[in-house]
Amino acid sequence: MADYYVEGSLIMSKGAGRLISPWEKFHGPNLGYIMEAYELYLQNPEEVDPELAALFQEWGAPVVTNGDPSQPNVSFQPSFTQGVSPDQLLKAVQAVKLAENIRSYGHLAADINPLQNQEKDTSRMELGEYGLDSEDLRGLPSTFIIQNPPKAVKNALDAIEHLKRVYTRSLAFELHHVHDQEEKNWLRNMVESEDYFPAITPEKQKETLKRLAEVEGFESFLHRTFVGQKRFSIEGVDTLVPLLDEIISESVQSGASNVNIGMAHRGRLNVLAHVLGKPYEMIFAEFQHAPNKDLVPSEGSIGINYGWTGDVKYHLGLDRQIKSDNVQKARITLANNPSHLEFVNPIVVGYTRAAQEKRNKAGFPDQDTTSSFAILIHGDAAFPGQGINAETLNLSKLRGYHTGGTIHIIANNMIGFTTESEDSRSTKYASDLAKGYEIPIVHVNADDPEAVLAAAHFATLYRKTFQKDFLIDLIGYRRYGHNEMDEPVATNPLMYKIIHNRPTIKNLYFENLKQKGIVNENELKEIDQTIESKLKAAYDKVPKNSEELDTEMRPPEIVEKGFPKINTAVEEKALAALNEDLLKWPEGFKVFNKLEKILKRRSKAFKEGKIDWAHAEALAFASIISEGTPIRLTGQDSERGTFAHRHIVLHDSETGNVFSPLHNLPNGKASFAIHNSPLSEAGVLGFEYGYNVFAPETLVLWEAQFGDFANTAQVMFDQFIAAGRAKWGQKSGLVMLLPHGYEGQGPEHSSARLERFLQLAAENNWTVANLSNAAQYFHILRRQALMLQKEEIRPLVIMTPKSLLRHPLAAASSSELNQGEFQPIVNQPGSGEKAEKVERLVIGSGKVMIDVQEEMSKAETDINWLHVARLEEIYPFPMNDMKALISSFKNLKEIVWVQEEPKNMGAWNFVEPRIKELAPKGVTVNYVGRRRRSSTAEGDPIVHKKEQARIINEAITR
Numbered sequence: 001m002a003d004y005y006v007e008g009s010l011i012m013s014k015g016a017g018r019l020i021s022p023w024e025k026f027h028g029p030n031l032g033y034i035m036e037a038y039e040l041y042l043q044n045p046e047e048v049d050p051e052l053a054a055l056f057q058e059w060g061a062p063v064v065t066n067g068d069p070s071q072p073n074v075s076f077q078p079s080f081t082q083g084v085s086p087d088q089l090l091k092a093v094q095a096v097k098l099a100e101n102i103r104s105y106g107h108l109a110a111d112i113n114p115l116q117n118q119e120k121d122t123s124r125m126e127l128g129e130y131g132l133d134s135e136d137l138r139g140l141p142s143t144f145i146i147q148n149p150p151k152a153v154k155n156a157l158d159a160i161e162h163l164k165r166v167y168t169r170s171l172a173f174e175l176h177h178v179h180d181q182e183e184k185n186w187l188r189n190m191v192e193s194e195d196y197f198p199a200i201t202p203e204k205q206k207e208t209l210k211r212l213a214e215v216e217g218f219e220s221f222l223h224r225t226f227v228g229q230k231r232f233s234i235e236g237v238d239t240l241v242p243l244l245d246e247i248i249s250e251s252v253q254s255g256a257s258n259v260n261i262g263m264a265h266r267g268r269l270n271v272l273a274h275v276l277g278k279p280y281e282m283i284f285a286e287f288q289h290a291p292n293k294d295l296v297p298s299e300g301s302i303g304i305n306y307g308w309t310g311d312v313k314y315h316l317g318l319d320r321q322i323k324s325d326n327v328q329k330a331r332i333t334l335a336n337n338p339s340h341l342e343f344v345n346p347i348v349v350g351y352t353r354a355a356q357e358k359r360n361k362a363g364f365p366d367q368d369t370t371s372s373f374a375i376l377i378h379g380d381a382a383f384p385g386q387g388i389n390a391e392t393l394n395l396s397k398l399r400g401y402h403t404g405g406t407i408h409i410i411a412n413n414m415i416g417f418t419t420e421s422e423d424s425r426s427t428k429y430a431s432d433l434a435k436g437y438e439i440p441i442v443h444v445n446a447d448d449p450e451a452v453l454a455a456a457h458f459a460t461l462y463r464k465t466f467q468k469d470f471l472i473d474l475i476g477y478r479r480y481g482h483n484e485m486d487e488p489v490a491t492n493p494l495m496y497k498i499i500h501n502r503p504t505i506k507n508l509y510f511e512n513l514k515q516k517g518i519v520n521e522n523e524l525k526e527i528d529q530t531i532e533s534k535l536k537a538a539y540d541k542v543p544k545n546s547e548e549l550d551t552e553m554r555p556p557e558i559v560e561k562g563f564p565k566i567n568t569a570v571e572e573k574a575l576a577a578l579n580e581d582l583l584k585w586p587e588g589f590k591v592f593n594k595l596e597k598i599l600k601r602r603s604k605a606f607k608e609g610k611i612d613w614a615h616a617e618a619l620a621f622a623s624i625i626s627e628g629t630p631i632r633l634t635g636q637d638s639e640r641g642t643f644a645h646r647h648i649v650l651h652d653s654e655t656g657n658v659f660s661p662l663h664n665l666p667n668g669k670a671s672f673a674i675h676n677s678p679l680s681e682a683g684v685l686g687f688e689y690g691y692n693v694f695a696p697e698t699l700v701l702w703e704a705q706f707g708d709f710a711n712t713a714q715v716m717f718d719q720f721i722a723a724g725r726a727k728w729g730q731k732s733g734l735v736m737l738l739p740h741g742y743e744g745q746g747p748e749h750s751s752a753r754l755e756r757f758l759q760l761a762a763e764n765n766w767t768v769a770n771l772s773n774a775a776q777y778f779h780i781l782r783r784q785a786l787m788l789q790k791e792e793i794r795p796l797v798i799m800t801p802k803s804l805l806r807h808p809l810a811a812a813s814s815s816e817l818n819q820g821e822f823q824p825i826v827n828q829p830g831s832g833e834k835a836e837k838v839e840r841l842v843i844g845s846g847k848v849m850i851d852v853q854e855e856m857s858k859a860e861t862d863i864n865w866l867h868v869a870r871l872e873e874i875y876p877f878p879m880n881d882m883k884a885l886i887s888s889f890k891n892l893k894e895i896v897w898v899q900e901e902p903k904n905m906g907a908w909n910f911v912e913p914r915i916k917e918l919a920p921k922g923v924t925v926n927y928v929g930r931r932r933r934s935s936t937a938e939g940d941p942i943v944h945k946k947e948q949a950r951i952i953n954e955a956i957t958r
Contacts, residue, residue, distance in 0.1 A: 020582040025718045039093045092144050094130040095137055095156050099145045099163055104176045106167025107443055112475050114447035115498045125164060146192055166191055170445035171454060183466055187440055196458035200450055202518045208242050208529050210448050212506040215241045215270055226287045230483040232314050232480040234267030237411045237476035238505040239452040244275045245457035247407055252330045254464060255370045255878055258355040261334045262348035263377035264341040276318045276334055280538035286313040290543040308553045336728040338719045341382045345392040348374050350690025353405040359630035359698060361669030369404025369467055377409045380430035381416020389527045391683025393437045396469050400634060400675025401687060405463040408471040408538045408808040413478040418491040431473045439469045446476030449509050468915060505708040555763045558791045562764050562876055568782040570623045572818040578622040579606045582661045585650060592653045609813030613805045614645040614724040616774035616812055620781040621662055624699060629785045630670040634688060635703030642705050645805045648674055680712040689720055692734045699785045700734050707738030707752020721795050733793040735784055740799035741847035744941035751901060751936040757797050758910040761875040768875040770799040770846035775812035776872055779822035801847055809850050824878035825885060828853055828868035837864040838889040842955050844898040845871045847906055855952045866956060874907050883918050894924045898955040902933035928954045
């Protein structure tokens with residue numbers, strides 16, 4: 001009531017300084033609130049706010065006394081004759097309820113199902129349900145129902161009929177879950193004014209018909225030419241292509257220079273051909289199993305890159321620069337995607353964030369959300385069925401991950417493989433998951449191309465206005481089975497009886513345009529013939545089937561040979577300056593006193609050669625940024641560090657303000673982004689992988705809270721990070737930090753599943769390291785940064801420590817940082833100084849080797865018979881270095897591999913055959929560690945200590 005006040009029986013507007021009628025001020029939800037309050041007032045005035053009750057009385061409402069509405073003491077103010085009677089007011093309350101229910105539930109009665117095989121629910125839209133008839137509504141003004149009614153709407157009846165039309169046609173809306181009032185009003189006004197429905201000229205209609213003819217013609221040609229081959233046809237949701245056309249065109253004209261698309265199989269070949277412009281002949285060659293690399297257009301506008309083992313055609317992506325008369329130059333990328341359907345989604349969002357950020361100066365990167373956006377195309381069974389979608393949606397408004405809104409499209413076939421909708425989700429719609437994230441939802445009938453174009457326009461306008469996600473539920477069907485080798489009638493007979501009798505979308509739209517006199521049959525025939533000729537000409541360019549395919553499929557030589565020798569040392573003077581810069585913060589900034597003391601000790605530690613893990617990491621980061629390589633680090637507790645060791649971001653203990661020295665280095669030449677992530681592994685790791693692929697010059701690191709939890713991101717490791725280059729030629733230098741080590745914390749806080757990464761290791765696909773020294777960590781990070789934009793680059797998996805973070809035996813000296821380099825094998829200090837006396841060589845990796853060193857330091861007898869070496873880089877396995885180490889001991893009798901993981905886990909199964917291959921004749925290779933287990937570790941810390949002591953004792957005693 002702040003914008004107006006009561007003067008007598010009327011309302012005085014503060015803003016305009018004029019009198020207005022009692023009800024003019026209220027409309028939509030405001031009017032609904034006022035009227036519901038009025039209805040409650042008539043029933044029990046004591047439950048209504050006193051000011052509101054007084055206002056009702058001022059306007060001429062009956063004065064109800066004694067709380068007894070059946071015996072009211074009524075006095076009418078004279079002004080009531082100017083407005084609305086009590087009975088009319090009650091009718092108005094019901095009319096507003098009707099209007100709100102049309103807005104909220106109109107989608108249940110909408111014409112959004114092309115098969116018309118589901119009943120529509122119109123129960124909330126019948127006047128009689130509200131005690132109303134047409135005359136009641138004619139007597140009420142239209143502004144009761146619609147804030148700014150169209151000119152043709154003269155009264156409340158017209159307004160209700162208008163709402164029924166706009167909310168129940170082949171476009172339907174779910175907007176009531178959007179809480180922000182500004183957004184809600186904008187969305188409502190857009191729908192009810194129909195401003196989202198662009199004027200479609202006859203030329204645009206002909207263009208859309210031609211596009212649908214291209215979509216259908218391509219699928220028909222494939223169906224006839226490559227009989228029985230899988231293609232996951234788009235037919236049934238053909239309008240997906242013009243939908244994408246419209247979104248991309250409008251967005252690019254509004255300034256977007258990057259469009260990133262993620263989708264599964266359904267319709268992928270058609271999208272590749274028509275949205276991204278992949279030449280038909282290249283797609284046909286993939287069906288023919290014929291070479292197609294020579295078919296890439298000479299102008300190089302299409303970036304197609306294959307790995308050496310390759311992938312099936314409906315998993316492949318494309319990267320293309322487009323420019324036409326009405327579209328400015330833009331890069332469109334369709335991400336490669338395996339059969340794990342929705343897992344590409346966070347990757348594509350990561351692409352988009354990378355494209356939006358400028359990383360060429362110190363501090364956080366500058367982000368322009370208008371420069372790039374993502375389109376994610378989901379399956380109707382997969383969107384509610386796969387948890388990765390919830391993880392991805394949750395990223396949309398977070399500081400470290402938002403991209404200014406993703407446009408989601410559900411390519412809704414109303415079936416998942418052979419599973420009906422009622423068996424695949426617990427919700428009414430496939431899109432209902434999005435409601436929890438307040439994402440506006442439009443349901444649109446895929447058989448109505450012009451409604452689909454309107455949905456595209458609505459989505460782009462919303463994203464442009466509010467920089468948030470939007471979802472289009474494109475409801476169609478699947479003309480064939482899950483793939484073209486299926487017979488869908490066997491499991492879905494009723495649905496497919498309807499589908500087989502239904503004309504195609506192209507033909508339906510043609511009949512619509514023909515009735516309007518826009519096109520005729522000869523024009524359509526000419527369009528179809530032109531398309532067919534183009535397809536045949538492309539097919540004729542394709543080489544014949546190749547029977548001599550390369551079955552070796554070896555990686556390129558530069559990948560096979562691995563990393564070159566590279567200098568990772570940092571000059572002492574520069575390192576000392578960086579160390580001091582990392583200990584500076586603004587005057588008056590109050591660092592938590594205990595933390596300040598810990599950090600200030602680093603100045604002394606640097607001079608004394610006691611640089612711990614986090615200290616070495618900070619120095620590595622500072623040196624990398626100073627050399628011009630941007631860094632991005634995320635994880636659930638990455639700012640502080642899970643083990644309270646990092647503290648790269650400082651918090652003022654009095655104001656809560658934050659500060660990072662890495663943002664303020666005097667010689668900082670690139671950005672440093674660090675973000676605490678949500679409690680997600682698959683979604684966040686996928687995002688970081690996507691970011692790194694799209695910004696290969698950036699050192700991107702993802703840190704698991706505990707390495708054990710990384711197994712919830714197994715699809716990302718298996719399908720993308722480990723195999724992406726071999727399948728798609730997709731390079732990555734992503735770093736994964738996985739805390740690993742047995743400290744008696746139980747099965748879920750011990751093992752990062754080292755064995756799984758080694759199982760996936762081949763063809764130099766990544767580096768797997770298990771480090772025991774802070775200097776080694778410093779150098780391997782710098783090596784990764786210096787290799788980022790070279791062909792040899794590969795992801796880096798590091799088993800990072802927990803108890804070793806502050807362990808003196810894992811600390812480094814400054815000389816190790818400014819003179820050393822990363823070493824795949826490290827000889828343990830003080831071990832086997834006389835090679836001729838060594839009879840046992842103990843080899844292990846990671847934290848257990850510090851346990852071994854500690855125990856050896858207690859030895860009271862001569863242990864020159866024993867030499868201990870640490871395998872720091874397990875893959876690629878350093879065969880030459882290991883061979884040189886073993887051959888240096890001429891009297892060697894046995895080699896012992898020691899590990900703290902169970903025998904069927906850890907590195908043993910990986911290293912055993914390699915060490916045995918290198919072992920001289922007569923030298924045995926033995927295992928010391930835990931027995932085979934189904935669980936990674938003991939639960940009781942006392943049992944753990946005893947078992948750990950046994951392992952160390954067996955390794956170093958005769």
